[in-house]
Amino acid sequence: MISCKQATQYILKKEEGKLSVKKRFQLWLHLGICSFCKLFMHQSIMINKTVKKSADKIVSVLPESDKKKIRELLEVSI
C-alpha cells in the first residue's frame, strides 16, 4: 500500500495525466480507505480553478507615482 505522501504526489501527477496504469491502480486502492487523501484530491482541483480565476479578477492599477517615474525614465532615455 502506498503512503499518504506518495498518494498526494500521485494525485498531482494524475492531474497532469502523468500517472502510469499501475500507479493509478495503487492510488485508487489508497483512496478507497483514506478520506484525507480523498479530500486532498478534491481540494487540489478546486485550488487549481480558483488560482486561475484569481488572476483575471485583479483590478489593481499601477500607482500614479510609478507611472510618473517610468515617464521620466523614458523621457531621458534615447
Add this chain to the structure above:
Amino acid sequence: MSHLNAAKWINDYSDMLYRYALPRVNDAEAAKDLVQETFLAAWRNRENFKGEISEKNWLYTILKNKIIDYYRKASNRLTESLPQFTNKENHFDAEEHWTSSAAPKNWSAENKKLETKEFYEVLNNCRQKLKEIQNAVFSMKYLDGVSSEEICKELNITASNYWVLIHRAKLQLRECLEKNWFLK
C-alpha cells in the same frame, strides 16, 4: 513607434501590464520593476518595432520574457538549497501518513463565497508564503498552463525537482487556505 509620446503609451498600457505581472510574480514591487523594465526595453527598441504585431502584444511579449528571467533568477538561487529545503517536511509523519495537524479537513464552508475580494486577499497572502521558486513553478503551471517539460526546460530544473516543488507548494497552499479561510 517613435511618433508616440511616452505619456500616452504609459497611460494606455501600464495598468494592463501591471495586472498581468502582479499575479505571476505575486510581489507588488517586483511587478512594478518588471513593468518599468518592459517600457524601457520597448522604448529603447522602438525603432525596430515594425508593426507586425500590435503594440499591445509587443509589450506583452517583452513582459513575458522579463517574467521568465525573473523566474530563472529564483531557480538559479535554488540549485544548491533544494535538498535541504525538501527535508523540511512537516505534513507527514515518519510513516509518511498525514500528521494530525496537517491532515485535510472537510471544507464545509466551501459554499463560502469564493469570488470575493476577501478570499483573493487570503489566497494572495498564502501564495506569498511560497518560496520564489515554488511560486515560479506554480504560476507557470496554474496560471499559464505551461507543461511540466517546458517548465523544467525554462527553469533548468529536473523533473524530480519539479514534482517536489509542486507537491510542497500545493500542500502548503492547501493548508494555508484551510486555516485562514475555510475553517476560519
